[in-house]
Amino acid sequence: MSPPDGGPTRAAVVAAASALxxxxxxxxxxxxxxxxxxxVSRSTPYRHFQDKADLLAALALQTLNDLGAxxxxxxxxxxxGALPRACFAYVRYAVEHSHHYMLVFGDTPMAEPSxxxxxxxxxxxxxxxxxxxxxxxxxxxGDGPPREMATMLWALLHGLxxxxxxxxxxxxxxxxxxxxxxxxxxxxxxALRPTQP
Amino acid sequence: MSPPDGGPTRAAVVAAASALxxxxxxxxxxxxxxxxxxxVSRSTPYRHFQDKADLLAALALQTLNDLGAxxxxxxxxxxxGALPRACFAYVRYAVEHSHHYMLVFGDTPMAEPSxxxxxxxxxxxxxxxxxxxxxxxxxxxGDGPPREMATMLWALLHGLxxxxxxxxxxxxxxxxxxxxxxxxxxxxxxALRPTQP
DNA sequence: ACCTGAACACCGTTCAAGT
DNA sequence: ACCTGAACACCGTTCAAGT
Numbered sequence: 413m414s415p416p417d418g419g420p421t422r423a424a425v426v427a428a429a430s431a432l433x434x435x436x437x438x439x440x441x442x443x444x445x446x447x448x449x450x451x452v453s454r455s456t457p458y459r460h461f462q463d464k465a466d467l468l469a470a471l472a473l474q475t476l477n478d479l480g481a482x483x484x485x486x487x488x489x490x491x492x493g494a495l496p497r498a499c500f501a502y503v504r505y506a507v508e509h510s511h512h513y514m515l516v517f518g519d520t521p522m523a524e525p526s527x528x529x530x531x532x533x534x535x536x537x538x539x540x541x542x543x544x545x546x547x548x549x550x551x552x553x554g555d556g557p558p559r560e561m562a563t564m565l566w567a568l569l570h571g572l573x574x575x576x577x578x579x580x581x582x583x584x585x586x587x588x589x590x591x592x593x594x595x596x597x598x599x600x601x602x603a604l605r606p607t608q609p
Numbered sequence: 610m611s612p613p614d615g616g617p618t619r620a621a622v623v624a625a626a627s628a629l630x631x632x633x634x635x636x637x638x639x640x641x642x643x644x645x646x647x648x649v650s651r652s653t654p655y656r657h658f659q660d661k662a663d664l665l666a667a668l669a670l671q672t673l674n675d676l677g678a679x680x681x682x683x684x685x686x687x688x689x690g691a692l693p694r695a696c697f698a699y700v701r702y703a704v705e706h707s708h709h710y711m712l713v714f715g716d717t718p719m720a721e722p723s724x725x726x727x728x729x730x731x732x733x734x735x736x737x738x739x740x741x742x743x744x745x746x747x748x749x750x751g752d753g754p755p756r757e758m759a760t761m762l763w764a765l766l767h768g769l770x771x772x773x774x775x776x777x778x779x780x781x782x783x784x785x786x787x788x789x790x791x792x793x794x795x796x797x798x799x800a801l802r803p804t805q806p
Numbered sequence: 807a808c809c810t811g812a813a814c815a816c817c818g819t820t821c822a823a824g825t
Numbered sequence: 826a827c828c829t830g831a832a833c834a835c836c837g838t839t840c841a842a843g844t
Binding site for chain 4: 442443444454455458463464
């Protein structure tokens with residue numbers, strides 16, 4: 413059926429789609445443009461992907477892995493600030509790679525989440541869960557079931573990123589640049605501490 | 610240029626678009642289908658809206674007003690539970706009208722937010738801000754700048770709704786039905802209380 | 807095996823022509 | 826004034842034909 417997954421043509425197609433998405437947004441990712449950018453014809457992508465949704469799913473997997481790597485790196489130094497750094501890395505990655513982030517978490521129709529995608533998402537959430545447990549053990553975060561606390565924190569970070577990306581944070585609620593986002597994340601984590609100053 | 614805003618044809622077009630969005634999702638909202646459902650021709654909507662994005666913006670305004678009304682009603686009884694009730698009403702409305710909610714807050718291209726849309730969004734956020742201030746005064750919510758606290762709470766509710774709608778809450782993080790969502794909102798508000806039990 | 811160009815059905819949008 | 830049907834450019838997808 414399909415060529416081997418590691419084929420150079422497939423990789424070129426994904427890379428072309430990624431570049432088009434970053435530079436021109438979702439509307440720029442047409443299979444015709446992807447083919448042209450990858451140096452193949454209009455219908456060649458169908459040799460490597462079932463349809464456009466399948467190609468976008470491959471891009472989404474790449475994005476999830478990148479996001480996980482960014483979080484890992486931010487928290488790798490460990491210490492008291494590991495959770496806040498991971499949280500800010502999440503929002504920062506989402507805002508800086510907004511088109512890719514929206515591909516994964518927006519409403520663009522994609523292929524049914526593959527096992528690989530589920531796995532990548534679970535890995536990211538698992539890492540966040542570990543950070544939450546550590547922060548609770550260190551008294552930096554209030555008590556509560558760790559898994560639910562992690563889900564709640566994820567929703568908060570996701571909501572902040574999404575509202576910022578879609579431009580809903582403005583005028584009376586302006587969040588300006590990195591500092592503004594960092595302040596909101598810090599405020600959230602401070603509010604979630606076991607005791608208030 | 611345009612017919613009067615209150616014209617019956619315009620209202621029929623918006624109603625048809627709303628019905629198609631609810632029953633068939635965003636892909637079902639084509640101007641051809643909208644025209645047919647409204648009993649007019651394919652290009653008649655252009656007499657009442659500049660383009661499809663403009664029609665969707667009108668739908669988005671309607672949705673924002675509905676969402677605001679749902680929140681108002683939930684908190685109108687007042688009392689200690691006003692903020693939790695408003696929070697849950699927000700998530701519940703978003704999940705039950707997911708296509709409409711995603712039209713407002715998703716990545717679907719829309720016309721630039723009109724003054725009316727900004728106004729509706731500000732009204733909703735303002736109401737949430739008032740509830741936050743009251744909850745703080747009653748000692749049900751930790752201290753912190755009310756406006757930023759409200760923004761943070763909004764992001765949390767939005768993130769929960771969005772993750773639930775897009776199906777990212779499953780398997781290890783399953784949130785089942787109304788009860789699951791209510792529990793997460795309650796957990797969040799409990800964690801944000803000034804002191805933990 | 808892999809790729810190509812033509813073709814089909816669909817959509818947003820425009821416009822001359824009708825009443 | 827408002828509406829209609831035909832037409833244009835574009836897209837996802839398919840497929841017989843090439844090497």
